[in-house]
Amino acid sequence: MKKNLLNILALALLLSFGISSQAETPEEKGLAIAKEVDLRDTGFKDSTAKMEMVLKNKQGKTSVRNVRVKTLEVNGDGDKGLSIFDKPRDVKGTAFLTYSHSKKPDEQWLYLPALKRVKRISSKNKSGPFMGSEFAYEDISSQELDKYTYKYLRDEKFNGIDCFVIERYPTYKNSGYKRQVVWINKKEYRPEKTDFYDRKNSLLKTLVFEDYKQYLGKYWRASTMKMINHQTGKSTILSWQDYKFQTGLSDKDFNRNSLKRAR
Amino acid sequence: MAAEWSGDVSVQWRHFLYSPLPQNPQQSQSDASIAFQPEFYHSWDNDEQSITIEVFSRLDEVDEKRSHNDIREFSWLTVFDNWELKAGISKVYWGVTESQHLVDVINQTDFVENLDGEDKLGQPMIQASIESELGTWDVFILPGFRERTFAGIDGRPRFFPMVDSSQASYESSQENRHIDVALRWFHMIGDWEIGLSQFSGTSREPVFSPGSKNGQPVLIPTYLLMQQTGLDVQATTEDWLWKLEAIHRRWQAENFTALTAGFEYSFIGIVESDADLGLVFEYLYDSRGQQATSFFQNDIMTGLRLALNDEQSTEALLGIIMDLDNHEAFISLEASRRLGDAWKLEVEVRSFQNVNETSLLNSLKKDDYIQLDLAYYF
Numbered sequence: 001m002k003k004n005l006l007n008i009l010a011l012a013l014l015l016s017f018g019i020s021s022q023a024e025t026p027e028e029k030g031l032a033i034a035k036e037v038d039l040r041d042t043g044f045k046d047s048t049a050k051m052e053m054v055l056k057n058k059q060g061k062t063s064v065r066n067v068r069v070k071t072l073e074v075n076g077d078g079d080k081g082l083s084i085f086d087k088p089r090d091v092k093g094t095a096f097l098t099y100s101h102s103k104k105p106d107e108q109w110l111y112l113p114a115l116k117r118v119k120r121i122s123s124k125n126k127s128g129p130f131m132g133s134e135f136a137y138e139d140i141s142s143q144e145l146d147k148y149t150y151k152y153l154r155d156e157k158f159n160g161i162d163c164f165v166i167e168r169y170p171t172y173k174n175s176g177y178k179r180q181v182v183w184i185n186k187k188e189y190r191p192e193k194t195d196f197y198d199r200k201n202s203l204l205k206t207l208v209f210e211d212y213k214q215y216l217g218k219y220w221r222a223s224t225m226k227m228i229n230h231q232t233g234k235s236t237i238l239s240w241q242d243y244k245f246q247t248g249l250s251d252k253d254f255n256r257n258s259l260k261r262a263r
Numbered sequence: 264m265a266a267e268w269s270g271d272v273s274v275q276w277r278h279f280l281y282s283p284l285p286q287n288p289q290q291s292q293s294d295a296s297i298a299f300q301p302e303f304y305h306s307w308d309n310d311e312q313s314i315t316i317e318v319f320s321r322l323d324e325v326d327e328k329r330s331h332n333d334i335r336e337f338s339w340l341t342v343f344d345n346w347e348l349k350a351g352i353s354k355v356y357w358g359v360t361e362s363q364h365l366v367d368v369i370n371q372t373d374f375v376e377n378l379d380g381e382d383k384l385g386q387p388m389i390q391a392s393i394e395s396e397l398g399t400w401d402v403f404i405l406p407g408f409r410e411r412t413f414a415g416i417d418g419r420p421r422f423f424p425m426v427d428s429s430q431a432s433y434e435s436s437q438e439n440r441h442i443d444v445a446l447r448w449f450h451m452i453g454d455w456e457i458g459l460s461q462f463s464g465t466s467r468e469p470v471f472s473p474g475s476k477n478g479q480p481v482l483i484p485t486y487l488l489m490q491q492t493g494l495d496v497q498a499t500t501e502d503w504l505w506k507l508e509a510i511h512r513r514w515q516a517e518n519f520t521a522l523t524a525g526f527e528y529s530f531i532g533i534v535e536s537d538a539d540l541g542l543v544f545e546y547l548y549d550s551r552g553q554q555a556t557s558f559f560q561n562d563i564m565t566g567l568r569l570a571l572n573d574e575q576s577t578e579a580l581l582g583i584i585m586d587l588d589n590h591e592a593f594i595s596l597e598a599s600r601r602l603g604d605a606w607k608l609e610v611e612v613r614s615f616q617n618v619n620e621t622s623l624l625n626s627l628k629k630d631d632y633i634q635l636d637l638a639y640y641f
Contacts, residue, residue: 093269105501116355117356119359120497122499122501122527257392
């Protein structure tokens with residue numbers, strides 16, 4: 001597997017050199033780095049995990065959200081995701097199904113347990129807060145290569161780790177961001193930190209990825225993600241637990257019927 | 264193996280803005296009640312089999328008919344590769360529109376809970392749901408009929424004359440033991456979702472005839488057999504939701520066609536905040552015109568949905584349904600906000616405006632109310 005990957009990488013590099021015989025432009029280099037990040041996360045098939053969010057306001061008051069998340073990797077398109085809310089308790093049983101797409105708008109459904117109603121909803125709300133947290137919907141949705149254009153900025157150390165610093169610009173409609181600056185671990189090609197700039201190009205939020213663990217000897221997942229909003233002083237700490245990979249999920253676990261019986 | 268308990272307990276207080284109609288001296292101007300809704304869920308076999316039990320109880324200080332218990336759910340579900348089977352008491356929702364729910368005919372409305380028809384009684388059923396390349400097929404066998412709940416003599420809001428369910432009659436000689444059947448096909452094609460349904464059995468909506476009880480005039484509900492075909496369609500783009508629900512009903516009363524059609528559009532992040540504002544517009548039609556048993560035969564619904572997207576999930580929905588012929592209007596406001604981690608406060612306002620003397624709504628014209636509901640979730 002590793003060897004195959006190296007071959008593909010070599011081919012990708014060869015191809016990118018083939019297109020421009022000149023030295024790489026910052027855009028080409030940025031894209032090549034993003035492609036490698038994407039490639040190294042390909043093939044996990046499916047995963048399940050438990051997510052806990054601790055929301056903290058300016059005064060330091062906290063509240064907790066618990067969500068279980070199932071993900072299905074889709075070859076050649078965005079992933080499918082199913083989120084089941086456990087806390088706060090008034091939304092317990094609410095479930096959220098997403099088919100993310102790299103080139104067209106995502107498809108989303110919401111299940112409301114009190115009415116037993118499945119509602120197809122508009123995917124327009126990308127910039128809005130997810131469950132009142134500092135994570136926007138677009139921050140927690142599947143990160144597809146085609147959702148951004150890229151530019152390499154520089155090499156820089158972050159927390160003592162050698163990183164590529166790349167900038168990415170959302171290509172989809174209704175993003176709350178003009179740009180994001182991402183520190184990518186040079187060795188493992190995983191994000192270590194992201195700065196989010198709002199549509200007016202002011203620094204809005206910083207996300208730091210911590211406690212990375214490797215699964216199936218290949219796939220890195222951060223156990224802790226800390227988001228700080230510089231403009232409001234609020235923050236959200238997202239912790240992941242019980243990650244399981246290749247659990248045998250398939251398309252039938254991500255349709256309207258499975259959304260209705262999600263528990 | 265997983266077993267869990269959850270649910271909520273709530274206190275509700277209703278205040279009516281006007282004194283009761285002179286015909287209804289038993290009614291009062293305020294009403295307090297408590298409700299309890301526990302739920303038990305147990306699954307096994309890798310979650311492929313499960314049992315869900317959900318019970319609802321309300322104790323109302325004024326209206327003995329509104330004090331009621333219901334088994335909302337008591338069902339066993341088993342899931343196979345491409346199909347699933349459910350047996351027991353359950354609830355099913357069909358449809359896409361917001362102002363009224365025409366195609367949603369499986370469960371009876373728990374009308375004493377709310378006028379909006381969104382509270383439902385548990386329905387005994389056997390349901391098979393089959394997934395195929397050509398859509399999802401749902402087959403329902405519905406043994407056992409539930410009568411609609413209506414306010415008692417002390418209850419508000421209430422029709423005048425009041426509905427006397429003790430004299431309820433049925434077209435079917437099997438009465439409430441008639442076995443109803445329903446079939447629904449649902450398919451998703453790109454941005455389009457289409458549902459087509461057929462129901463054959465006793466109508467959940469009664470027709471009324473004048474009668475008397477102890478010398479007082481009452482309305483007697485009769486549950487007729489019906490054949491109803493329903494269509495629901497939603498087209499979803501990034502900015503717009505386009506919705507249509509249409510039914511055609513054949514029964515002993517006048518056959519009719521009714522529809523709801525409209526759209527929803529959302530403004531995201533209004534006035535530089537995290538709040539969303541949704542605009543809902545629907546047209547409501549019934550071919551029976553003013554003879555319609557529903558209130559909506561040529562009406563428009565305009566709705567504003569505000570979601571602050573804050574930590575407390577503060578939300579509000581204002582809806583106005585206006586009759587284009589006689590300008591009667593039904594105004595509804597629903598707002599909610601979480602308090603702390605486990606409490607939720609809901610406010611509801613219902614008001615009837617420009618009510619016509621000859622209209623079905625005439626007896627409800629003094630029943631405008633404001634309601635507070637405080638629930639604790641466990």
